[in-house]
Amino acid sequence: MTMDIVKAGASNEEDEQIIKPQASTPALDTSDWPLLLKNYSKLLIRTGHFTPIPHGCAPHKRDLKSYIQSGVINLDKPSNPSSHEVVSWIKRILRCDKTGHSGTLDPKVTGCLIVCVDRATRLVKSQQGAGKEYVCVIRLHDRIPGGQPQLARALETLTGALFQRPPLISAVKRQLRIRTIHNINLIEFDNDRGLGVFSVSCEAGTYIRTLCVHVGLLLGVGAHMQELRRVRSGAMGESKNMVTLHDVLDAQWLYDNTRDESYLRRVIMPLETLLCTYKRLVVKDSAVNAVCYGAKLMLPGLLRYEDGIEHHEEVVLMTTKGEAICLGIAQMSTLEMSTCDHGVVAKVKRNIMERDLYPRRWGLGPTALEKKKLKADGKLDKYGRITENTPAKWKADYKDYSAAPGEAPAATPATPSAAVEATPKAIEATPAAAEEPAADEGDSKKRKKDEETPEERAERKRRKAEKKAAKEAKKASKGKKDDSE
Template sequence: MLKRSVEDLLNFGVVIIDKPKGPTSHQVSAWVRDILHINKTGHAGTLDPKVTGVLPVGLGRATKLINLLHLVPKEYVGVMRFHKDFDENKVREIMKEFEGEIYQVPPLRSAVARRLRKRKVYSIEILDLLDRDVLFRAKVESGTYIRTLCNDIGEAMCIGAHMEDLRRTATGHFREEDAHTLQDLLDAYIFWKENGEEKYIRDIIRPAEDIVSFLPKIIVKDSAVNALAHGAPLYKPGVTEMDNVEKGNYVALYTSDGELISVSIVVLEDNIIAKPFRVVMEPKKF
């Protein structure tokens, strides 16, 4: 992987923010933009103002990639409060029934249309119980509303429940331990700008390639890079190495030194391996 300058990372990087309680995700993304004095940021996976935790924010050209994180699961730790006393064995049994495919209607205050939709709950487990509160961990498909999940579990228990507190602990491969506060980011930026100290800001800003590290990879020949950067399809003779890929799925195209060219869609037709979906490399000569 090429070592980019801090300036290049500001134009093509990602920061994992530990979102505080209070502001909207859009506000946090805007604060990242203002702290770093850049023109464009974008976040992946909106968190309600009261929800804390992992919020990936793409910088500059990385905003083209950030929404691909809707493909990865999200993990949460939360507190669900039941409205009446409950039997512990029954609540464990009921919660287990919500693993797998479920149907949800988004809550009234949501950014999407309130239509019935299917989502997957990969796992939901009880971590602790105290009075009418249940501390739980859930791993879910992107777009699953935990608030709605708590309400539905309460209905299934016939006693009602609501989400009392929630923290996102992971967005795919980005974990809670990867997250930094806005104050951390500001301090690191000041150290770099005023003292020339890069260590702290490099610890926080990750290369944009990290966003799509979960995708299968294709390494392409240097002779094919410029055409791909202009939006051309990838042809079989341009491939150096290729992971196992499936037709219709996303794949990340890289140069031989690990620089991301594009995220493409696998076609495997005739001599064409993939067609571009998001080209992120700026065209240049190799």
Template sequence: MAIKFVGKPIIKADAETREYYGKAPETRSIPELLDSGVIIIDKPSGPTSHQVSAWVRDMLGIEKAGHSGTLDPNVTGVLPVALGGGTKLVDELHIGSKEYVCVMRLHSEVQESRVREVMKPFVGKVQQMVPVRAAVKRQQRAREIYALEFLEMRGRDVLFRVECEAGTYVRTLCVDIGKRLGCGANMQELRRTRTAIFGESDLVRLQDLKDALFEWQENKNDAPLRKLVIPMERMVEHIPKIVIRDSAVDALCHGANLALPGVVQVDSGLRKGNLAAVFTLKEEIVAIGAALMDAREIVEKVGGFCLDVG
């Protein structure tokens, strides 16, 4: 795998990596992947997200697994389940946007043209009241709808696609659209089709995971399982990157802030205050931290610290 920059890579210094330092993600063994990977489960309707994570953990025989972005029991689709050390990165997936396909049921007949017209103003910043069923305190929250696409309408059922900020309640969106229409509406079905950079093309059914695990354990064939377990580094593809030299890794791993002499490349999209993911020259993730300066300053300055990992 190659490091994917949000902007363009800016070279600060030339450096090479030593063979005995670290290990490229694609060369990890299966046990290593199961301790530093992520599987994008196609969550079925019925179980909770926590149950699905527990099933994956027990199936793989690992100590720790955790999901990013809880889905209600009746909601299906993209559920990233991080494995082992990969669980440290689940919060970073919340930074990325989410995409859903929803069936909204209107409480009375409405013309399609009217539905299309009413949905348009919901793109942008919206105020949402947390649903009664939610596991958090009920209060108004500001969220952003990036895109809202009407797909089709059959009777009182409206199919639409929504791209939104993490933490947006599609159930509440349906209720609010119904209020604006004057007829009332509720969410009938919901499927998450994308979380950050992970979409439906990455999905793994639980049965397929079980079959791949059997193939590895019983037939010593790890190819099917390798196709399903993604290195944890991909969980931060949507975050600006900093690449460091081998000699800077140890200090960073022991909690030191990143000093400028250790930087080899920086993402042109990095701004002061942004989160940044720090990678080695072998494309391994080392740390996540807050940038103390813009990309251009990192390239031009000689001394000081550019990233706070505290």
């Protein structure tokens, strides 16, 4: 009797351990997943089948050296030192190779300065062009009769595309440029003291000092910028883990003396933080290293993709662990990705991940292996191009996808008679023949200089100096004209 009970209990346990078919996939909440993996379950699925490779790791799980090398700091820049000085101090504190920042702040301006460390400096260019947000204190030179409503109307007038010339004290060329002001809000105004506070959201490269002068011209009393603080730069704002220079210094001191890396990990964020606003393409582990070497992402290498991707839109390519591989330009829209079965999904714009972090997985297909064998047998040249020894089947079947759209595949004549019948004009048009006259021309010029008399040489040098002086004078007169404007 007891044996029957034991057997029944064992059979129940076995039944519980069997995975039974279900009508629906259990819901997965990915809203609190970090960085690029946030809302991963909402991405559109192309395929769920891929072979995970035990290389790479999640951004927050990197070892400290790799974490710092691919990190960014949302720094609260102090007043007085220049942006360049601040960035060089951080480089010295962290003892790293490279640092860069996401847009210069004037010495007296405080606020958000994104500092990129080592590998993250590859993202500096993309962050410099991102939108900015400022809070500004403006001083009016006289009372205005309309008070706060009049100032609010003047600020509202200065939204949209504006002509701006850099201020007199700027270090760049004073050239007229167009900048877009997205939004201006008046926060506070004191007419008796002539001081106002407003927030402005604008395009990168906008001069707030020039904007304040324009407000004074509109009001007819004159105005200048009293104080300025940047509250947002691209994806980073004041509320997003902003730290001071003292925090960076203390974090490094704590690690050097106690080997506690928690403070450093709180001060420095992974570079993926800057890419959370981009639309995502999730790449199979086997295709990651090929993309790192500059290959285009083809449709078989795609796992998931975001909704609403358009042609030539800037996207971020990521791994299944949430690491950023590169910034890319989409070659397909979301609709095409869901309906096509082959083609180029995106091409690389700026590589972020280091090469060979993931293993190489290209050149293992049947065509690639056959090509390798033909190269070893001497039936293709060392670049894999067709020669006279190439089998006819390979010539007929092989398609070179790396060739330009209108370019014919390079091939030598199949029969000797075709080579004999080639006209002299065709022979003259070969690259080798085209290079010979250029070489002869260079030799003749050199010979001509060697045969010059001292008087001819002096005359040639005098003419060259006169031409150079005229060029410099023209450049100087142009600079004076720009300053007078």
